[in-house]
Amino acid sequence: MPTSDHRRCQLVAIPTTVIWEERSVLARMATSYLSSRDLAHVGYPRVVQHQPSIRHNRRVKITGDPTGAHKRWLSRVALTALWWTLALLFVLPLLWMISTSVKNDAQVYHVPPVWLPWPVRPQNYLEALRVQPFGLFFLNSLQYSGAAVLGELVSCSLAAYGFSRLRWRGRDVLFALCLATMMLPDQVTMIPLFLIFRALGWINTYRPLIIPTFFGSGYFIFLLRQFFLTIPTEFSEAAHIDGATELRIFLDIVLPLAKPALAVLALFEFFFTWDNYLGPLIYLDSTHLYPVALGLQLMQSSFVEKLIWPYLMSATMVSIVPLIVLFLLTQRVFVQGIAISGLRG
Amino acid sequence: MAVLSTAASRSHRQAATRREWRRFVIGMLFVMPWLLGFIFWTAYPILASLYYSFTAYDVLNPPRFIGWANYVNLFQHDNLFQTVLGNTIYFVVVGVPAVLIISFLMANLLNKEMRFRALFRTAFFVPSIVPAVASAMVWLWMYNPNYGLIDNILATFNIPAVPWLSSLRLAKLSLIFINVWASGSAILIFLGALQDVPRSLYDAAVVDGANRWQRFWNVTVPMSSPAILFVAITSMIGTFQYFTLPWLLTQGGPDNATNLYAVYLYQNAFQFFKMGYASAMAWVLFVIIVVFTVLIFRTGGAKVYYGGQVD
Numbered sequence: 001m002p003t004s005d006h007r008r009c010q011l012v013a014i015p016t017t018v019i020w021e022e023r024s025v026l027a028r029m030a031t032s033y034l035s036s037r038d039l040a041h042v043g044y045p046r047v048v049q050h051q052p053s054i055r056h057n058r059r060v061k062i063t064g065d066p067t068g069a070h071k072r073w074l075s076r077v078a079l080t081a082l083w084w085t086l087a088l089l090f091v092l093p094l095l096w097m098i099s100t101s102v103k104n105d106a107q108v109y110h111v112p113p114v115w116l117p118w119p120v121r122p123q124n125y126l127e128a129l130r131v132q133p134f135g136l137f138f139l140n141s142l143q144y145s146g147a148a149v150l151g152e153l154v155s156c157s158l159a160a161y162g163f164s165r166l167r168w169r170g171r172d173v174l175f176a177l178c179l180a181t182m183m184l185p186d187q188v189t190m191i192p193l194f195l196i197f198r199a200l201g202w203i204n205t206y207r208p209l210i211i212p213t214f215f216g217s218g219y220f221i222f223l224l225r226q227f228f229l230t231i232p233t234e235f236s237e238a239a240h241i242d243g244a245t246e247l248r249i250f251l252d253i254v255l256p257l258a259k260p261a262l263a264v265l266a267l268f269e270f271f272f273t274w275d276n277y278l279g280p281l282i283y284l285d286s287t288h289l290y291p292v293a294l295g296l297q298l299m300q301s302s303f304v305e306k307l308i309w310p311y312l313m314s315a316t317m318v319s320i321v322p323l324i325v326l327f328l329l330t331q332r333v334f335v336q337g338i339a340i341s342g343l344r345g
Numbered sequence: 346m347a348v349l350s351t352a353a354s355r356s357h358r359q360a361a362t363r364r365e366w367r368r369f370v371i372g373m374l375f376v377m378p379w380l381l382g383f384i385f386w387t388a389y390p391i392l393a394s395l396y397y398s399f400t401a402y403d404v405l406n407p408p409r410f411i412g413w414a415n416y417v418n419l420f421q422h423d424n425l426f427q428t429v430l431g432n433t434i435y436f437v438v439v440g441v442p443a444v445l446i447i448s449f450l451m452a453n454l455l456n457k458e459m460r461f462r463a464l465f466r467t468a469f470f471v472p473s474i475v476p477a478v479a480s481a482m483v484w485l486w487m488y489n490p491n492y493g494l495i496d497n498i499l500a501t502f503n504i505p506a507v508p509w510l511s512s513l514r515l516a517k518l519s520l521i522f523i524n525v526w527a528s529g530s531a532i533l534i535f536l537g538a539l540q541d542v543p544r545s546l547y548d549a550a551v552v553d554g555a556n557r558w559q560r561f562w563n564v565t566v567p568m569s570s571p572a573i574l575f576v577a578i579t580s581m582i583g584t585f586q587y588f589t590l591p592w593l594l595t596q597g598g599p600d601n602a603t604n605l606y607a608v609y610l611y612q613n614a615f616q617f618f619k620m621g622y623a624s625a626m627a628w629v630l631f632v633i634i635v636v637f638t639v640l641i642f643r644t645g646g647a648k649v650y651y652g653g654q655v656d
Contacts, residue, residue: 083454087468090526094471096494097483109492112501155378162375168368174376181387185586185634187610187627191397191620192390195404215382246371275476277589282615293478297593300482309486316482320475327474331467 094320101125101314108309121310125318128311132302134318136288137295144206144280144291145273151213152220152269153262159216160224161250165236175225181218194282204285209276213269220265227261228254263333267326274323292319397624404618415625425601426609426626432517433606437584437637440521444580445573448528452535453565466536473529481593484523485510488594510595516602520590531576538572539565570649577641585634606630 095115100108102120129135162168163175197208235257236249244252255262277293284290287298299315300307373380398415400408419426455465475483487494488509496506509519542565550560566573588607591597597604597612610630614623 079454079457080459083459083465086451086454087465090472090529091468092494093480093483093487093526094475096487100486111492111497113494113497155382159376159379162372166368166372166375168372169365170369171372171376174380177383178379181383184387184391185582185627185631187586187607187630188394189387189390191614191624191627192393193386194614195393195620196385196390198404212382212386214378215386216379221379246375250375271474275478277476277478278611293476296478296482300485309489309492312482313486316479320479323474323476324471327471328467 097313097316100309101317103310124310125314128299128314129318131308131311132295132299132315133288134292134295134299134315137290137292138318140289140295141274141291141293144209145270147206147210148213148273149266149269151210151215152217152265155214155216156220156224156265157255157258157262158250159221160228161254163221164225164228165231165233165250165254166246178218178221182222190282197283203283204289205283206289208283209273209279220269223265224258224261227258231257260333263330267330267333270326271323295319394624394627397621398628399625400621401619402621402624404620408621411621415622416629418622419625419629425604428601429604429606429609432602432604433585433587435517436521436587436605437581439517440524440584441577441580443521444525444528444531445577447525448531448576449535449569449573452532452539453561455532455536456539466533469532470529473527475527477589478593480523480527481590484590485594488519511599513599513602516595516599520594520603523590524584528580531580534572534576535569538569542568567650570645574641574645574649577645578638581637581641582634585630585637 096113099115099117101124102122103114103117103124104119104121107114107117159178163171163178193208197203200207202208202211231254235253239249239253274291275293276291277297280291280294284294287295290298296312296315296319300312303312397408399410399412401411401414402408451469455462455469459465472480488496490496490506490508490511493509495509499506507515510516546564546568547560550564555563586607587605588611591603591605592608592611595603597608606626610623610626613619613626
C-alpha cells in the first residue's frame, strides 16, 4: 500500500485508468448494483446507444473526395515520413544511450556526435559492473520485485474474491472504502508510515517495502474484482452444490480462470517496484541493500573527478533491459491489462 | 399486531440469520488481509498525519502541539514554499496540456491504417516503460551542455551550447519535455478510445458535409472526451506528486526553479526532519489536488460525453 510510485506520472497512466472507471462503479453501486443481479450491469457501460449531436454546417459543400490520385499519393508519402520521424525521435534518447554505452573516450567527446562507434567497446559493461556492485543491485531488485509480486497476488486475489463473488453484509461499504484509499496522495501517509516502520525497527531492511504488499492495494483489488465479476456464477454454484468450500472454489475454479488478470497484476507490480525510487530512498541506507534504482544514482554520484558516461549508460542499459524484454514478451498481456481496467470497453 | 409465527418459520428465520452470519464471516475472512492493511497502513497513518500537522516534530523529541502554526508558516512566512507551489502549478498548467495535446495528436496519427503500425506503437510506448531513474540518467546525458546529444548537434553547426537544465528560463520546460517523451501510456489510452468511436458517426458526418477538421472537433474529440478527462486528471495528480526526475536531474535548481512540491516535502521530512511541517504540507497537497480535480470536472466534465448516457 505505500505505493509511493503507484501514481507516479510516467508509467502510471494506464494503471490508474481505474480512477476513471471508478466513477462509474461508484455510480453503479449507488443506483443499480445493489439490487441487480444482472451480469450485464457488471460489464462496462460504454455501449453507444444514441449518437451525439453533430453540429450541422450548411455552408459546407458536399465535396465527396475530389482530391486527385497523385495528390493523395503525395500526402501518403508525407504522412509516412512524419510517422518514421516521430518514431525515431521517440527512441532517439534510447539509441543514444546504447550507442554511448559501447564508446571509448574519444568517441564520447567527438563533435559531431558519433552514432555507430567503431571500434566498439563492449567491455564497458563489465567494467561498469565493477565501479559499483551492480550485479548485487540487480539481484536485490529481482528479490524485491519478486516478493512484492507474490504479496500482491496473494492478498489482492483474496480480497477481490471477497468483494466480488461473495454476498455479505457490509461488503459494499468496505469496497467503497477500498476505492477511496486510491484517492489519497501517498505523501499523506508517508511520514506516519516511516515512523511506524522505524518504531518496528524495520529501517534499512526491505520489510517496509515488501510486507505491506501482503496486505493488498486498492488499485489491484479493484482490477481483479472487475475480472472476477466477469466469470459466470454458474461455475461456483455447481461447485457449491457438490459441497465445495469457498476456499476450494476460489483456488480451483476462480483463480485458474483469472490467470490473464493475475498476469496483468504481476506484470504491473513488477514494473512498479523495479521503478520505485522514493520508497527505497526513504527506507534503505546500506549500499549493499540497494535496488537498481538507487544503485544507478549511487553510480552516477560516485564518479568523483569525471563522470564516465559509457559506464553510466551501460549500467542504465542493464537496468532497462529486463523491462524492455518483459514488455516485448508480454505486449498482449499489456493490451489485456488496458481492456481489464476498462478502457477498451 | 399478532405475530403468526409458527415454530417452523421461526427456525427457518434462525437458519437464515445463521446463514447470513456465516456468509459475513467467510466474506470478512477473505478481505481480512486488506482490512488489516487498511487499518495499519492507511487509517492510522491518516489520523497520525493529521495530528502531526499540528505539531513540531523532529523525530528525536516527542511531538509538541503548536496549533495552526505549521499552516500559517507555510502561507505567510515560507517564501520558498510559495516558489515551490508556483513551480508546481506551472508544471500542471503547462505540462499537463502539453502531454494531453501531443499524445492525443499522436494517437490520431496512429489511428490510421498503415504498415508497421504495431512497430510505431511500440516505439512511442517504450519510453514510458523506462524506469524514472534510468530516464533521468539518459536525459542527464542528452541535456549535457558540452557533449550531450542536443548540444553536440548544435555544436556541429557552431551554435553555442544551451544549458538545458541549468538555465532559469529553460529548466522547467526541459523537464516537461521529458514528460511528453514518456507519455506513451497516454497515447495508448487515447488510441483505445479512438478505436471505440463508431465508424457510422464519421460516415454520418461525411454525409452531412463535414470536412476533416469539423469531423475531428465534432466527432473525434467529443467521443474521446472521457479518455481526455481521465488522462487530464491522472496526469494532474501525477504532476503534483512528481518527484524522481526533478530530484535526480536538477535537485530543484537552478535557484529553486524546478523545486517541486513533492521534492520540497521530502526535503522537509527526511532532510530537515520537520515531520510536523511536512505533514501539514501533505494535507495542503491533498486539498489542492481535490480542488484541481473539482475544477477540471467543473470546467471540462460538463463537456464530457459518456457513451450510453441518457439525457
